[in-house]
Amino acid sequence: MKNILFVCSQNRLRSPTAEQIFADHPAIEVSSAGTNHDAENPLTGELVAWADLIFVMERAHRNKLQRHFRSALNGKRVVVLDIPDDYAFMDPQLIALLRARMARHLPPATAAIAM
16 A cells, blocks of 8 residues: 655645545555645645655645655655646546546556455
8 A cells, every 4th residue: 555645835725635536545545735834734754754655736845845854755756746726625627637647646446456
């Protein structure tokens, strides 16, 4: 089982949507956080250490992550999804975009069932 962390700025719209739509995937555990100090769930070194794979919504999030958590990122892959802050929580267009951008990164759902 892989631990996947979704990161945006405030942890109010994009990353919580990603966490919710992928929460039932049988081959992964998911969480989300925000890079801003006043985020709903602020990003911590512990969350970065927990994650096997980190998905950020924008390059700015990757830059903040690298600046503040460089030692916790040792050997971790960070993927920029290039999803702008233009969507509401659980917006159908955001969900479609997340599913499309995540498709190649997710293990097949059947892989967990076969284990």
